[in-house]
Amino acid sequence: MTARFIALYETPTDPAAFDRHYHDAHIPLARRLPGLRRYTIGRDLVAVRGGFPYYLVAELEWDSMDELHAAFASPEGRATAADAAHLQELSPVRSMIFAVDESVL
Amino acid sequence: MTARFIALYETPTDPAAFDRHYHDAHIPLARRLPGLRRYTIGRDLVAVRGGFPYYLVAELEWDSMDELHAAFASPEGRATAADAAHLQELSPVRSMIFAVDESVL
Numbered sequence: 434m435t436a437r438f439i440a441l442y443e444t445p446t447d448p449a450a451f452d453r454h455y456h457d458a459h460i461p462l463a464r465r466l467p468g469l470r471r472y473t474i475g476r477d478l479v480a481v482r483g484g485f486p487y488y489l490v491a492e493l494e495w496d497s498m499d500e501l502h503a504a505f506a507s508p509e510g511r512a513t514a515a516d517a518a519h520l521q522e523l524s525p526v527r528s529m530i531f532a533v534d535e536s537v538l
Numbered sequence: 539m540t541a542r543f544i545a546l547y548e549t550p551t552d553p554a555a556f557d558r559h560y561h562d563a564h565i566p567l568a569r570r571l572p573g574l575r576r577y578t579i580g581r582d583l584v585a586v587r588g589g590f591p592y593y594l595v596a597e598l599e600w601d602s603m604d605e606l607h608a609a610f611a612s613p614e615g616r617a618t619a620a621d622a623a624h625l626q627e628l629s630p631v632r633s634m635i636f637a638v639d640e641s642v643l
Contacts, residue, residue, distance in 0.1 A: 471640075471643065478634040525588070534580065534581065
């Protein structure tokens with residue numbers, strides 16, 4: 434079963450500094466994660482319910498939860514996590530992992 | 539460019555009532571949305587950053603923003619939205635739409 438990591442960033446105090454760091458430092462690190470199958474980003478989100486949208490939504494997908502955990506534990510994973518700690522100083526984030534249930538459609 | 543709708547549900551006061559309504563009423567409505575290409579659900583989420591995870595993450599994908607908007611405006615879309623208003627009484631939700639940037643990987 435596919436496994437996914439999702440990171441939800443609130444609007445940063447300094448959007449330009451966040452965008453620069455995300456683009457120039459974080460993407461180059463995260464895209465090298467072993468076994469990564471899909472990496473998508475959403476910007477310019479429009480709220481439907483709940484008031485206000487997130488500033489940026491990033492989703493990364495692996496073929497299995499074992500592969501996700503292996504990627505997080507790899508040298509590339511540790512480097513990406515260290516950079517995520519810095520990103521978190523630029524924008525509050527809520528991130529989580531889950532197994533994807535695709536049986537609904 | 540692919541368009542996505544994401545709904546992020548907090549832990550409900552009555553998880554069993556929420557699960558029952560989501561499964562028995564909401565999924566049957568949402569899966570009939572015109573042009574829907576992908577509908578995935580994540581449960582049993584594990585937090586990485588930001589303290590605590592959402593209870594349920596639902597993602598629905600269309601081939602374009604025009605198709606997403608057409609689906610929302612359709613009779614099926616209005617029925618799904620009416621049911622989402624009821625779901626929101628069972629669990630606080632934050633939902634939003636966005637164009638998907640897949641150029642990062």
